[in-house]
Amino acid sequence: MTKPNNCDHSLAYQSSHLLNMDHTITMEVDESTESRNQARLRILELANMISVPMSLNAIVRLNIPDAIWQNGANIPLSASQILSSSSSRLSHTADAENLQRILRLLTSHGVFNEHADDHSGDRKYSLTDVGRTLVTDSSGLSYGAYVLQHHQERLMRAWPLVHEAVLDASVEPFVKANGGVTAYECYGKDEEMNGLMLSAMSGVSVPFMKALLDGYDGFDGVEKLVDVGGSAGDCLRMILEKHGNIKEGINFDLPEVVARAPNIPGVTHVGGDMFQKIPTADAIFMKWILTTWTDEECKLIMTNCNKALPKGGKLIACEPVLPEKSDDSHRTRALLAGDIFVMTIYRAKGKHRTEEEFRKLGIAAGFSHFRAFYVDYFYTVLEFQK
Numbered sequence: 001m002t003k004p005n006n007c008d009h010s011l012a013y014q015s016s017h018l019l020n021m022d023h024t025i026t027m028e029v030d031e032s033t034e035s036r037n038q039a040r041l042r043i044l045e046l047a048n049m050i051s052v053p054m055s056l057n058a059i060v061r062l063n064i065p066d067a068i069w070q071n072g073a074n075i076p077l078s079a080s081q082i083l084s085s086s087s088s089r090l091s092h093t094a095d096a097e098n099l100q101r102i103l104r105l106l107t108s109h110g111v112f113n114e115h116a117d118d119h120s121g122d123r124k125y126s127l128t129d130v131g132r133t134l135v136t137d138s139s140g141l142s143y144g145a146y147v148l149q150h151h152q153e154r155l156m157r158a159w160p161l162v163h164e165a166v167l168d169a170s171v172e173p174f175v176k177a178n179g180g181v182t183a184y185e186c187y188g189k190d191e192e193m194n195g196l197m198l199s200a201m202s203g204v205s206v207p208f209m210k211a212l213l214d215g216y217d218g219f220d221g222v223e224k225l226v227d228v229g230g231s232a233g234d235c236l237r238m239i240l241e242k243h244g245n246i247k248e249g250i251n252f253d254l255p256e257v258v259a260r261a262p263n264i265p266g267v268t269h270v271g272g273d274m275f276q277k278i279p280t281a282d283a284i285f286m287k288w289i290l291t292t293w294t295d296e297e298c299k300l301i302m303t304n305c306n307k308a309l310p311k312g313g314k315l316i317a318c319e320p321v322l323p324e325k326s327d328d329s330h331r332t333r334a335l336l337a338g339d340i341f342v343m344t345i346y347r348a349k350g351k352h353r354t355e356e357e358f359r360k361l362g363i364a365a366g367f368s369h370f371r372a373f374y375v376d377y378f379y380t381v382l383e384f385q386k
């Protein structure tokens, strides 16, 4: 961005001191400087940021990624070509110009590539690697379900109340916005929410588990493994497929969740409550569990894990781990944004934690050894040994 006049760029703020009637000193800011211009632009970008996730939600609802992907063709298509493609679920009244507006915004956020014809002014769109995560695979999975799950009406109601998590952390914004019911209680009562949660978890977990199983050998020697909060059982299925040494897998989750889980060879689905008792095993796996609970609740879950393990047994937890310092990298932003999601939806004092915070939780729960493996940019493998 160029500066509109010839002022000295080294003077970020040209200010004079003004004495107000109440004797406070205010700074009169020169709004023509480069830094002020950037600041005004950036705050408008942030203030309108909601357009980004809602546009993402819209293209998943409209099935746009599948319509462009066409079994791997990924041929650039115009908005009207996308609308007339057989994969989209669109009516004859659909508006190509409005779709193009959404595609342009998401292009600037790396979801689509734009192919513009300078002569005709036509624009066509293909998927980037980021956009490809939204394409449904042969098992019917994608990150699309996660996008939809995060933007369901009941969750959306909680977002205007984020400030209340600061004013009163004893009740979650989600609970306040939904008549006193927690998110997990909602999933349990509402078939549609429960189903979407299961597909969202599968869509995110399966690609991560492929990366985990390629880069981590901590399941060697394990014969009986419990997955605590295992949802539909995808993680356990994949671990068992890779590690023939594991003879018995137990998928442990809330009764209403395991009731909907599919049959998986070698896996027994067990309904229960991890705050009460966890089935015994040589090793315990858990993914994306500790994050949604307070320190005290995590200590209780991990102590119950400790009780269920033999001496030397391992708790293998995969959780987002926050960097010590804040910065503007995609990794830090994804982890910090997830932290606010947890605060708003699940537990006002549930949180993303640093490696050091996890190490301390492990000691408090009775584990004697701790190691962290960074096999994925989002989830870290945390190994606690009894």
Ligand SMILES: C[S@@+](CC[C@H](N)C(=O)[O-])C[C@H]1O[C@@H](n2cnc3c(N)ncnc32)[C@H](O)[C@@H]1O
Pocket (backbone or CB within 6 Å): 184, 201, 202, 205, 228, 229, 230, 231, 252, 253, 254, 257, 272, 273, 274, 275, 286, 287, 288, 289
């Ligand atoms: C964020 S999901 C993670 C699911 C799965 N581990 C994954 O990563 O795909 C959290 C899981 O914890 C389960 N859960 C919540 N409260 C629980 C409890 N008290 N006992 C057992 N499981 C529970 C939920 O039903 C849900 O499946």
